[in-house]
Every structure is written in C-alpha cells, then in structure tokens.
Amino acid sequence: MTSTSEPGTLDRNPNHDSPPAQTHHLLELDDVSCEYKLGGGGRFRAVDGVSLHLGRSEVLGLVGESGCGKSTLAKLICGLEKPAGGAITFDAHPVKPLGLGRRPKHLLGIQMVFQNPYASLNPRRRIRDQLSDALALDPGGTWTVESLLEAVDLPLDSAQRYSHSFSGGQRQRIAIARALAAGPKALVGDEPIASLDAFLQARIARMMRDLAIDSGASMIFISHDLSVVRDIADRVAVMEAGRIVEVGSTEQIWNDPQHKYTQKLLAAIPRVDGKGIIPG
Amino acid sequence: MSIGTPKQPPTNTNPGAEAVPGNPGSPGNPGNPVDPGVRRWTIRFPKSLRTPLGFVGAVILAVWLLLAIFAPLIAPFDPLAQSFSRLAPPGGENILGTDTLGRDVFSRIIVSARTTLPAAVFVVICSAVLGSVLGAIAGYFGKAVDEIIMRIADLVFAFPTIILAMVIAAALGPGLKNAIIAILLVSWPSYARVTRSLVMTARNSEYVIAGRLLGFSAGKSLTREIAPNVVSPVVVLATLDVGSAILTMAGLSFLSLGVVPPTPDWGAMISEGVSQFAAWWIAFFPGLCILTIVMAFNFIGDSLRDTLDPHTAQEVGETTS
C-alpha cells in the first residue's frame, strides 16, 4: 500500500548508506515495525513498515482510526515500545527503547502528551513539583512554573494544588505545560484531545500547536479527528492497519485525497451546517 | 513506614474538629485558601478516626500512651519489689492484686507497656520499611530480582508466623532484642507483597511513564512518583500490624522466648498466671491489656483503611483535597 503513494512525500529510503539526506530532518522513521505476541502464539503487526519524517518547526498530523497502530507508533518514537524492525533517528541519534535505566540525555528532546489527562498526572504530587521536575531538564530554558501556567491559561495558584481539583481540559493543559517545560524539540501528542469535550478540542489543539511552534519545537499530533488536525497540522499522514497509506500537505489531503481510505475518512466527518445530512 | 509514627499520636484530644469543615465541597472549590498539602497530612489521619470505632481505638490508645509515658509517676509500687502479701486479690492495697512473688500487678502492667508499646511500634516500622523497600524493588525491576525476593517471601509465608518466630527466637536465645529480630524476620513479607503489587500497577501508569520520559532514574521514579501513591495502604497495613506484633511478642514471652524475667511483660505475666488458677487476676489483667491495645490498633487500622482503601479512594480523593 505504501508504494502506491508518492515516494517523495513518504520519504521511504531503503538505502541506509545515504545519511546526509536524513540529517536535516528532526525525526526520521525508516521502515519501522512493531509486533505484539498474541495469546494463541501468533503475532500481531501493529506497525508495519512505517517510514516517516518530521521536519523542524513542523506540525505533523497522524490520523487513523482506533487500532490502526498510531498509538504504538507514538510509543515507538518515545522509546516506550521495542521495534521489531527498522530505525528511528532523532536529531542524528538513534532512538533506543527505554529500559530500566535513565533515558539518555539526547533523547529527552522527545516529550509526550498522553490521551488520558486523568492518568497522566501524579495524583499525590503538587502541580508545582511536577512542573519543576520537567523544568530541571532544561536549565537554559526561559520557562518558569508561573510562565508555564500562564501560557496554558491556568491561574497561578494552580501550582499549589493537586490534579484532582482540575477538570479534564485543565489537566490536559497541565500535561502540555509539563511536556513543554522540558524544552522538547519534538512533542508527541497521543490523542491529546480525544477525551475532551468537542468545544475544548480545537482550542486545546491550537494551544498545543502555538506553544510548540513558539518554543521552536516540532509536533506530531495524533488524532482520529481529521477536522481538528486540519486546523493545526502542516502535513498529515493517514494510517490504516499499521501502514501509512498517504502523506501530504494538509491542504492536499483535505482537498485532493488520493487514497481511498483517506477519502472515506474525510467523507465521514459530519458537517455542522444544520442540514440534517448524515455523512458517508 | 516512618511517616506512620508522627501521625500516630491521636492524643490530640479533638483531632478532627478543625479539619472537617474544610473538607466537604472542596472538589469544586479550587479557590480554597487552605493549603492542600498541609491539609493532606494533618487532616487525613484524624478524619479517618472519626468513624465510631476509630474514635474508640484512638481513645484507648491515648489512655495507654499516657499510662506508659507517666508509668513511673502512676505506678504505686516498684514493679520488681517483692512483698509478703503474695497472691493478694484485687481491691485491697494493690488495686489489681499481687502475683506469686507479691509484686503489684497494676505496676507491672503499666511498666510493661513502656517496653511493649515502643518495641511493637519499632518492629512494625522496621519491617514495614524493610518489606516495602524490598517489595518496591521487586515490583519495579521485575524479572529475576522479583523472583528472588518474592520466593524468599513465600518461604516465610509458608510457616505459621508464631512458630517461625519461635524458631528464630529460640535459635537466637531469649531477650527483647532477639524477639524483635524474630518478629521483624517473619513480618516483612506481607509489606513486600502489598508494596510489590502497588508498585507494579503504578509503574505502568502514565504519570510514571511521563516521569521516565523526563529522564527520571529508577530511584527517582520510585521515590518521587510512585512512593506517594503507595504509602497509604502500607500505613494502614502497618497500623493493623502493630496489634499482631504485640500479640506475637506476648506469645514469645509467654513461651519464655521474649523479655527475660524479672522484667515485667504481659506475656510472661499470663504465663505465670496460668499455673495459678485460683489467682485469676495475675493472668486476667495483662490479658485484658493485650486485648484492649490490640483492639485499639485494629480499630484505628480499620477506619484508616476505610478512608484510604482503593475502593473508597475516589471519595477520599474528593474529600481530602
């Protein structure tokens, strides 16, 4: 399926002996696969030969439906999952799976915002402490706990509180602030808006984009919601059953989708026009 | 764990009084001026004592603590002094009677509390710390480390507590120190098990993973991220365990494997009383002491558990901060 799309946008590069071409991208995935063992002794290929790159100061939207492997891909990028094959390169360093040891310094530039804001903040630690931990990673950074809270539109007294006094949207903003505090070069958002109200989704997504780009970072924004992705992404990659089926600029994907699956996804988005038309 | 002790003195006569008004409604009340961090440690414990049983337990324990602290002032006689009024029944000059050597039972009881209570608390703290550190290591690192630690724990679990404690105490020789070592060796595995399973759950949670992505080492991850979420159940377990530590200690001295005579000790006194069937008070009152104090710790532990248990954790999460 991969080969049907434009090779240029896919950046599929089987020749490993051409590193200069790879170095100008911030993050480079080359033919990455990931497998899970199934109960019956079989294997499930969650990610199947994905090649992708993330440029500097770029927002890449990764779109797909549940079970397509997009979360696994996010974990692979962060080193939380062991690839079955292929190579991931971040800033000219290979991304190695995170074992029990400390995460290597050169990989700390990849930070993640998780889907569930109710699970991604420590319930027994103050917001200030959790933010300070992240700030300590980037001593040269300009952020402070206060400026972070201000950047994500939270009152300054939030720092003294614990996570359960916040709503889902507020928690997600704290999680974003924590990821930003570490001074990431690549921010990975794994469905960061999926558990939020529709009215908050676009706002939080735009906030993530603005904060990432303003701080000089790039972002991979994973979502099943094409309409939000369209709002914030420069390029979009569409994933189906572990493979990337189409990559292109947001405008091109939106206006001129090549792959059937992309077309199907786009057609399924309900329009808010009050016409009573069920999509699809 | 160590924070168990500073929290324990419920001698503070009205523990929950100032705490409660701030609690209800706090979830939707983010602007609450009370610092949540301070409230967390000062309020949670007394709040849990506001259950009827918890309150009874706290009162009993408070009385015992006072008796133990002021024992030298309260005790009417020297606990070791023998007199000619042997086996005097309660009610006379010796309010709880005298034993076979004419020693005052009341004085012996309250002086005995001075060794038993601190020893029990000490042994529980030590085993809680030892057990939870081992359990945390096993749970966090898994694999071989986990196997080795937990198989040793299983080995200890395979024996009845008191019998294994007896074997160890007998091997080391009688004495308070050896009794403590024996109890420590038999009681750490329960902490290890509890902590291990809690840590295993916590280490896969997203906030711990987020910490790992921020470059936390295993130690930092354990102490900063996981420990605060694991401490409460361990504290509950430890509180419940003080009672059984007292029982085991009394059991050991009953079998002459604990505190060496003539130092007064409840277990030894009961043992002495058993042979003096007519003088019921010799065994009865130390027994009553053990009963009340074990009950007190169990009550406190139970009400602590009710407020801190995962099943009610949501409610607690809402009401305590």
Added chain:
Amino acid sequence: MSVISIRDLNLSVTTGKTTKHILKDVSFDLEAGRITGVAGASGSGKTQTGLAVMGLSPAGAQLSGSIDFDGVELVNMPAKAHNRLRGVQLSMVFQDPASAFHPMLTVGDQITDHLRHHQKVSKREARERAVHILERTKVPHPTEAVGKYPHQFSGGQLQRIAFASAIICDPKVLIADEPTTALDVTVQAGILRLLRELCDDLELAVLLVTHDFGVLSSVADTIVVMKEGVVVEAGDREAVITAPQHEYTRSLIESLPGAEVSQ
C-alpha cells in the same frame, strides 16, 4: 404531540453537607418520530436530564418539577413502577458499548433478558425475536451473533447490539447518551443512520445527548443547548446551528474546528 414533556425540572444532589444544583428549571418536549438533541459541555446536566427520565438519578438526588410521559408523572414515581416502564417503554443506550455488556453472557441472552422478564415470552421465542431485532439493527449474521460473546464484536457492532437491546420491547422513548462518542468517525455515520431509521420507522421519541454538534447537525430535529443545568436555547436544528440566538450557543459552534462549520 409530545410523548415526554419535561417542565421545570430541578435536580439537586446532596453529598454530605453540600447540595449541588444540577438541573435548574429544565423544560422541553420529546416527540414521537423526532430526535431531540441535547448539547452542552461536560457538567452541563445533559446526561442527568436523560437519567432523570429513566429514573436513574444518583443517590441523594432530589427531583422536582414534572416529567409527563403519556399522562404518567415520572418525577418521584415509586421505584417499582419506574422499573416496569424502564426497558419496556423507556430505554437507553450508553456511550461505551464495551462496558455496557456483561462479558460472560452471550449477546442473545443479554438483549432478551428484559424481554423475558417483562413480557414473559419463552426462551425460544425470545431468541427468534433477538435474531429478528439484530437483523433490524443490521448486525452481520444475526443468527450466529446471538450465541456470541461481547468481546467477539467490534465497538460499532456492539453499539448496534445495544440499540437492538433497547428497542426489543418496542419502547416509546429512547435515550441515547453519547452513542457515537467512543466510536470511530467512519463507524459513527452508520450508527447515526441507524438511529435515524429506528426513530422514523418505530415512531420513537429520541433524546440524543451529545457534545458533538456534527452529530446534532446530522440527525437531530430539535436542539436543546444546556449550560450549567439551564436550558439556554432550544429550537429547530437548522435555526440553532445557522443562526444561534444565545451567545453561549454561538461560542460553542465557533469553538469547533473551522473545517466543520465552513463547509
């Protein structure tokens, strides 16, 4: 004519010493063959409105006002009487189909359980009805499906089964609480189409609770917008979406990704 008529519904929940007012003077109607969509952010009381109709308000809840169901007053109705209506005349579909089913019982047993309880039909007949109703909700291979377990179905199929279970007793009112929120967008369209069909063919009065204006724009006939327990706007779908009167409605629609509204 309205099947359900909610008038000045107030709901407050007391926990400990605090009382929270969840619904304040909520009034709207549900009509047969029409889908009434209730929109609002989380905490706006939209789900609680649906639960109040079902008689499933949380413990410690005080209800006042009126919910008139074909001349029967549902507010403060005795629990036993409500039980006789629930599942038969009033039915409900929840957000997460995966947790709406018992994992250890077959789908057939679960969707006929209330049928057999309320209408005392035989097991065989219930099974036939189940096959029929699964066919109706377009679950693939209905004859085999009744003997399968929930984990053998995808989320979208399970939601179809949940709809089957909800309509098997021929209810008059169907409350759908975020029925597509947990589903993929491509599956969502199918479920919405099913909802529309069921509503039209069975003359159901549907209460559709959602925070997604895209969903409302697709299937709702009437839209009720709620904010903090208060109905701020109610009206025809097109009017509410294209020309919202209340500022809050406008802000909700404006907050949606540009792409959805503009096209």
